[in-house]
Amino acid sequence: MNLSYENSFEIQGGNFKKAGDISVQIKKVLQNLGVPRAILRRVAIAVYESEINIISYANKGIIHIQVSPETVSIEAEDEGPGIENIELAMRAGYSTATDKIREMGFGAGMGIPNIINCSDTFNITSEVNKGTHLTMIIQLTNNQEEKN
């Protein structure tokens, strides 16, 4: 497999109508590149959860995706309120979601735990009143198909 792809997508905070649009696009591109189905699904979930987070909480953000023969790397970087307590945010069920977010069916506090489940490597940094930066890496070689 000769995989190579790189692109960045801008996301506007608060644009609930479009929530998930970019993730569906990215999934399609990666599918056409020939990323195996089980891995594609994990990438798509990680990107989707990141996109929903940016739309739900941040002013704006960028999702950067890079595919090499070995890995899919996703960076989700936003300008926004940041996360005050990262440990809490990583705990399943913890959420600071607004009614608007819950109305859409999200905000159950499963986003970051789910991203962690889908990623082989995960890193989060956040600064209050500045923004949040997620790094997710999913291995294409010796893949963990049983995951998710």
Add this chain to the structure above:
Amino acid sequence: MTLFEIMDILDAKCLVGRKQLNMEVETAFSADLLSDVLAFAKAGSLLLTGLTNPQIVRTASILDIAAIILVRGKIAPDETLRMADELEIPMLSTRYILFETSGRLFMNGIKGCVERVGSDTYVTL
């Protein structure tokens, strides 16, 4: 079981995907919370839900969900139907409540895509 048979069991109508009703499914996930759908639903399953916003279709597409069944007589708005059509995800609507819909499918051999969540499902620090 085919979507045709499921329509019969649930006295459901087809809102989107008339040409895909021969599709076979064996498992399902029921929820009105997309966060949980994203965390637990498996590829190839049915999604049973009372939500009707476009996000159910995007979520289904991300997860490779086979088809969506709207419960409690819900009819999705045009925007949602258009998206389902575009992403080729069949959508049915039944007047049974979520519990009845799940129960009737289960009685006929459809199983949950996960029986219960694992103790390691949650990331605890």
